[in-house]
Amino acid sequence: MQRKINSNKYQTFLFLHKNDLSHNRKPLSLLPLFGSKKGVLNRLILKYELDLDFVLIAVTSSLKDYTLCFKINKQLNTNFHKIEELSLSSRSSSSSFFSRYFYQIPNSDTEFYLLANKGTESYLIPEMKRVDYFILIKNFIDQEDLNYIIDGLNKLQEVVVAAEVDPEKLKSKENLIF
Numbered sequence: 001m002q003r004k005i006n007s008n009k010y011q012t013f014l015f016l017h018k019n020d021l022s023h024n025r026k027p028l029s030l031l032p033l034f035g036s037k038k039g040v041l042n043r044l045i046l047k048y049e050l051d052l053d054f055v056l057i058a059v060t061s062s063l064k065d066y067t068l069c070f071k072i073n074k075q076l077n078t079n080f081h082k083i084e085e086l087s088l089s090s091r092s093s094s095s096s097f098f099s100r101y102f103y104q105i106p107n108s109d110t111e112f113y114l115l116a117n118k119g120t121e122s123y124l125i126p127e128m129k130r131v132d133y134f135i136l137i138k139n140f141i142d143q144e145d146l147n148y149i150i151d152g153l154n155k156l157q158e159v160v161v162a163a164e165v166d167p168e169k170l171k172s173k174e175n176l177i178f
Helices: 065-076 143-155
Strands: 002-006 011-016 041-046 054-061 081-088 096-104 111-116 133-138 159-165
Touching (some): 143 159
Antiparallel strands (some): 002 011, 011 041, 096 111, 111 133
8 A cells, every 4th residue: 555645845655565465465576675564664755856957037017928929929039839728736726727838949959938827726836926927948048048038028018027037946846847
């Protein structure tokens, strides 16, 4: 039997093993490595680090997502287009859906996602409720290109502010992994 326990920083899995000798079943292969005995509760701690191999830009603007994309496409000479909405399930409420736009630099692995922070039921990053959108850049670009993008976003009249955010400092950074 396996039970998952969530904590703030780590997930813990508890395995309960009962050696069923009446059916000649072998114990779970993982448990004997830790010296399990019949009816003994074994505790394994799974430590993991999230792979946050992306750059995150927070954008505050009162524009609708499609209008913002149009203006970004004109300003930065990109081609953001709408893709399937990002769906997140939370414990307290039903699933929340967030609009999502995608652009990939031609002949490159660099991917850009424009994500709405406000979804149908909740926020993508609740600790940053004043931010309207995030631009997530996977397969990192150099600092000069990043500065060009941020400067271009800030030149848009309807954008209040665009700034880089360190994803490591976010409490809900796991929402950005998809």
